[in-house]
Amino acid sequence: MSFFSGEYFYIVFTVVLLGALIMGLLEKPLKWYNIITSALFVVLVLKGNISSLIYFGAFLSIELFFVKTYEAIRKKGRVLWRYRVFVFLTILPLILCKLCEINTLKEMGWFQFIGISYLTFRVVQIIIEMYDGVIESISVSNFIAFLIFFPTFSCGPIDRSRRFDTDLTKVYKRNEYLENFGIGLQKFIFGLLYKFVLADLAYKAMLELMAPTVLQEIGYAYTYGIYMFFDFAGYSLMAVGTGYMLGIKVPDNFNKPFISKDMKDFWARWHISLSEWFRDFIFTRFIIASRKKKRFKTRLQTASVGFIINMTVMGIWHGLGLNYIVYGLYHGVLLALTEIYQKKSKFYKKNKKKKWYGVLSWAVTMNLVMFGFLIFSGHLF
Incomplete structure (x- = not known):
């Protein structure tokens, strides 16, 4: 099972959205619903590779420890070297993950799970804004929700914690929630069209231009660029649309590039x-x-x-x-x-x-x- 792919994902996905819709119509808070359902999706996606699931659990625990520790230290004053140390520590799992891409280090496989790059950026943003004094504290539940929110878990968009927290803790009125749900559904449908129709067509055209002539190389460059756009923009639209339907106004990732x-x-x-x-x-x-x-x-x-x-x-x-x-x-x-x-x-x-x-x-x-x-x-x- 993978995010936004496969019959199994969409069966669970449909049930989750129906649950969110019912709660939205009843004007109930969605915070804990999002945390529980996101945790479910992360486990379902990562359970196929137990080491990935273990590394993700370790990553989440380590980063939570760093954030809460720096939160306590920051209250004692704004010290540059301490800030730099904690930024490095939060990035360290990602560094280890990237180093394992080198042939001689591949067997180590440290922190090899999907989404680690995007999750690291979210944690670093929190540390930086704590240093700036913009964020004074963050709750454990909000931090976990921010990191594991399943629509954006593996490929973004990269949200900001303060904006995310505002939506996470907001209880929508019925009409406002239905408006967001409608916007989200529209974005999601366009995302499906982009990723599974237009990206597929571009990919097939790209495969026809693999031969090494100058004109084919130029054609490959253009079809690959178009494929990249529809594939990634499609995924992003599905993630953004799903976020809206779950009460989180995830920021758009593309604007007619x-x-x-x-x-x-x-x-x-x-x-x-x-x-x-x-x-x-x-x-x-x-x-x-x-x-x-x-x-x-x-x-x-x-x-x-x-x-x-x-x-x-x-x-x-x-x-x-x-x-x-x-x-x-x-x-x-x-x-x-x-x-x-x-x-x-x-x-x-x-x-x-x-x-x-x-x-x-x-x-x-x-x-x-x-x-x-x-x-x-x-x-x-």
Whole structure:
């Protein structure tokens, strides 16, 4: 059994949604219903691999311990080195998981369970916002609910704990819940169409373009990019829609990325929850720290280096394969060049609002994006 796949999943899924609908109509709180049903799904999905289930249980226990311990320590004051230690400790299981992707370390198999990357980001966000003083404390039940919420468990979108807690503890009026349920059902149906119809068509077209000629390589890049969008956007829509039906307004993850006019616009539309997480917790913090320490002569240099670091880390987050690292570095360089061009080019400033320039900028952006997908696919390595 896997999330949003297979007859067994959808039988249990339908029963769970019917239960949520009844509780919503009766204006009952859904917090504990979500915790119990999410725990059920996680066990059903992971039980096929007992070691994965054990590692997930260990991960949840360890991360809860770190969060509650840091919560107690943070009340004694805002100490930078302690904060850094706890950020590292929360990321350590993910580091061990990624290291086990290396051939010589594969047999160790530490923390190999689906969703660990997304779950780690959620925990790190809590630690960072505790350090900032935005979060003073978090309840054990809310923390567990945040991590195991089954629609977003394996592939996101990456929600924020404060936003999630607000929805989790809210008791909806009947009309408001029915409105959310209707929105969620619509999103879910579109997600099904994206993932199981359009993504499948794109995948079949992609398989026809595997031969190594230049034109077929270009065709492969485009069909792979289209497949990636419909597959992942479809999954995200199903997760978001399910969240709405369970009373949690999970943030959308895609916003028409293939109409993007430049690379910054693309990353504001593609995998939004991930790009916003990196923007808020890596890029912005690097910029602020660099300006305070005067690491670079100009703001443009600071931003350019920030983009490269930010996106390279994002590439490594996907995996330690050369294709992922190069993919991240590629997009970092593109974002840096976009920033320099838009800040320095008189040609850009003169023509950026003209229609012909918008069309040209879109065409260039799409070709750069599709080449990036070709790198990501590993087809070049």
